Amino acid sequence: MLELGIIGAGIMGERLARAALGQAKGSVKLVGIWDPSPTAMARMAAELPQLPQLASAEAVTAAAQCVYVASPPASHLEHAGRALTAGKSVFCEKPLAVDLEQSRAFVAHNGDARIAVNFPFASSFAVAKLSEWMAQIGTPRTLTIDVAFRVWPRPWQHDAASWLDRRAEGGFTREVVSHFLFLSRRLLGPLALQEQLVQFPEDGRSEHDIRARLMAGAVPVNLTGNVGTTPKDDHNAWTLRGDAGAIRLRDWSFAERQTPGGVWEPDPDALPNERMRPLVLKRQLDGVARMTQGEPHPLATIQEAFDVQTVVETILAG
Secondary structure, eight states: OOOEEEEOSEEEEHHHHHHHTHHHOOOOEEEEEOSSSHHHEEEEEEOTTOOOOOOOOHHHHHHSSEEEESSSSGGGHHHHHHHHTOEEEEEEEESSOSSEEEEEEEHHHTTTEEEEOOGGGGHHHHHHHHHHGGGGSSSSEEEEEEESSSSSGGGGGGGGGGHHHHHHSHHHHHIIIIHHHHHHHHHHHEEEEEEEEEOOOSSSBOOOOOOOOEETOOOEEEEEEESSSSSSSSSSEEEEETTEEEEEETTEEEEEEEEESSSSEEEEOOOHHHHHHHHHHHHHHHHHHHTTTTTTOOOOHHHHHHHHHHHHHHHHHO
């Protein structure tokens, strides 16, 4: 049984806790959660009263076999390092961190440790379908990544706006674009940033527009992201074109391929992200259990996460 402790009682901590509670009986035990915010802890007590509340991050580390770090990004390495030093495994929320030099040293020191980063595309049903379809599009020629938001942070992230809309730790490039950069690296190869542009609405606030050109392996990538250009709370498309066809991932969970007539045809088994997300998180937890036991798993490695962080932070540096 995986004995899991959670540091961070925000939306991600709650989502993983709910996924763990929904796992097969006897597979995951939630040993406790901690957050420095009394408000967050009170909300969690009301939402999940069966989840024990602990007094500190150190208490979570002591009680757990594996620690899920779901705190704001600047604190990730502190919590992860403490858990690894204590001999525990770590499942860290993305991004790995925000300081590149600290992350570089952390990866160099912990390359063989039992640690993984929560990029759910590693366990995505839609990504598995894209991987299956890739052979049908011939040689990949171009990749476009487009993300757009009505407002940032998104309405469901309101409680975390104090850091999600700040330049130091937040912004959609870290929170959303990073997922699609991970996907590109996982399916196509190492990332190499060539050109970038970023616009911030005001000092201290997170970005509202980014544009970048990069390579994923041998494939040229055009990346755009912006706020205020769509009526949807969250819209995204990862589109790979080859010399014999095209495939895309739309709005997180819809794998689609283009017919000869130019129509995008979805995988008939696709589900909206709200329904697919819990299923993917359960698969992620299966990977966490395997990682904790020292077994092979599909989760994102800290090297993959650092490579993504490098691109993200270079874009944000402008």
